[in-house]
Amino acid sequence: DIVMTQSPLSLPVTPGEPASISCRSSQSLLHSNGHNYLAWYLQRPGQSPQVLICLGSNRASGVPDRFSGSGSDTDFTLKISRVEAEDVGVYYCMQALQTPLTFGGGTKVEIK
Amino acid sequence: EVQLVESGGNLVQPGGSLRLSCAATGFTFSGYWVTWVRQAPGKGLEWVASIKQDGSEKYYVDSVKGRFTISRDNAKNSLYLQMNSLRAEDTAVYYCARAPFEGGWFDPWGQGTLVTVSS
Numbered sequence: 431d432i433v434m435t436q437s438p439l440s441l442p443v444t445p446g447e448p449a450s451i452s453c454r455s456s457q458s459l460l461h462s463n464g465h466n467y468l469a470w471y472l473q474r475p476g477q478s479p480q481v482l483i484c485l486g487s488n489r490a491s492g493v494p495d496r497f498s499g500s501g502s503d504t505d506f507t508l509k510i511s512r513v514e515a516e517d518v519g520v521y522y523c524m525q526a527l528q529t530p531l532t533f534g535g536g537t538k539v540e541i542k
Numbered sequence: 543e544v545q546l547v548e549s550g551g552n553l554v555q556p557g558g559s560l561r562l563s564c565a566a567t568g569f570t571f572s573g574y575w576v577t578w579v580r581q582a583p584g585k586g587l588e589w590v591a592s593i594k595q596d597g598s599e600k601y602y603v604d605s606v607k608g609r610f611t612i613s614r615d616n617a618k619n620s621l622y623l624q625m626n627s628l629r630a631e632d633t634a635v636y637y638c639a640r641a642p643f644e645g646g647w648f649d650p651w652g653q654g655t656l657v658t659v660s661s
Contacts, residue, residue, distance in 0.1 A: 461645065467645045469647040469648070471587075471648070473587075478637060478650075478651040478652065478653055478654055479579075479587065479637070479648075479651050480649070480650070480651065481647050481648060481649040481650075484646070484647035484649075485647075490647070490649060520586075522586065522587055524587070524589075524647075524648075526641075526645040526646060526647065527645060529589075529592070529601040529603075530589055530601075530603045530604065531577075531589035531592070532589065533586055533587045533588065533589070534586075535586050536586045536587075
């Protein structure tokens with residue numbers, strides 16, 4: 431199974447400041463088609479998860495451009511250029527290259 | 543509006559069975575992979591099972607193989623999860639979600655349905 435490791439576990443942030451979350455996989459997520467099968471999700475308190483980033487770096491429809499995804503192979507990063515209050519919640523990375531599909535343990539983002 | 547609505551969650555005794563449903567609206571259901579993901583109370587997300595557009599391919603996490611069965615009815619725009627031999631560790635909110643292709647991202651997700659396995 432591919433193990434997904436996120437850091438940090440908790441991330442206190444100041445509104446208006448940038449934030450960054452790391453996700454590492456135990457195996458390469460690079461498909462033969464050139465895409466990284468890595469997605470980022472945000473689960474706001476009391477809500478269902480929603481996709482932010484797909485295929486490693488593509489922002490999903492309707493996602494604000496302050497969110498960006500980067501990385502390749504086994505090392506990925508989600509960045510928020512300027513954190514807003516509505517960004518609080520738990521962020522998960524997920525690999526979809528092979529079954530079982532696996533999620534990272536989550537990073538809880540909260541306002542300082 | 544693209545929407546997925548789960549139902550069927552309930553309190554069930556260990557060893558019991560339950561069938562979850564997920565009703566899809568607002569898109570061509572038969573054109574997408576669909577999946578079940580669960581979240582135990584206070585825990586992270588765990589992929590459970592996925593099924594191909596025509597139902598010809600199904601995949602499961604090891605912990606549910608032989609106990610859970612994913613299925614779909616494209617004529618009814620519905621996804622199902624038959625859960626047998628339930629255990630306390632199956633207690634979770636179960637979400638359904640769609641994916642554009644095998645290996646694709648999950649979007650959108652339903653609101654979830656709670657399954658509690660307890661005596």
